[in-house]
Amino acid sequence: MRLALDRIGHAFLGRTVLEGCDLLLANGEIVALVGPSGCGKTTLLQIAAGLIDPLRGRVRRDYRRHAMVFQEPRLMPWLTAGENIAYGLASLDLPRRRRREIAGVHARLVGLEPADLDKYPAELSGGMRQRVAVARALAVEPEVVFFDEPFTAVDVGLRRALQDLVMRMAGDGPSGQGFSGLFVTHDLAEAVRLADRLAILSARARGIVEIRAVPGRRAARGDRDVFEIVQSWSREEAFAELVDGEGRHVP
């Protein structure tokens, strides 16, 4: 077990957003938090990551290092791509050359060219900036990664490539050590594609209404499997706030 949420409750300005949320995140596991806009996914993720103190319940963490990937890359504009990727490594007491090597390995993993490493964020496309953000998160070899709709703003091809990378690295990073992931998305197909389990949140119920395992092994799930699971689950009550009866996302 890497992370446990016990009876988490939270409110903003007296309005309850979450009540009685329980969740466990195992070693190497990816759990997707899914639900409609405003149901509290980001709040629960931030509580899990320690960015918000919950009003009720407790978070148990069994890891040393975590990283976060947000919807927007949040790079430092005055650092090059390579320096951004290496930024988190500064606290790890590694020689400068080793930091540069690690940054290079992770830049390659996300599909950046060596020449991109010397560019500043303003000189990169949106997709490249998000690749840098993913490389920066994974370079510190975190045991847990918190993802908050990280691929919503990138185009379809890159989204798939980054999802594949997350799945691969969660099982087995470059040094053989994977991470556990908590992954916020309102895209059911994305959740089914890359998660081991879904925690389904509802705005009405103020929290997690169901935790459900995705059939089959994550790495072995093909496009057809994902399509069929999404089709069949979209008709269920648990997803009513998330997708319409045809499997389309409610805006």
Ligand SMILES: Nc1ncnc2c1ncn2[C@@H]1O[C@H](COP(=O)(O)OP(=O)(O)OP(=O)(O)O)[C@@H](O)[C@H]1O
């Ligand atoms: N800092 C805050 N102050 C006041 N209300 C907040 C704050 N942060 C979130 N909320 C409210 O709490 C509720 C849950 O927000 P949250 O961002 O966790 O939802 P979400 O499921 O991640 O939504 P989305 O999919 O749109 O990002 C929303 O009604 C939101 O307006």
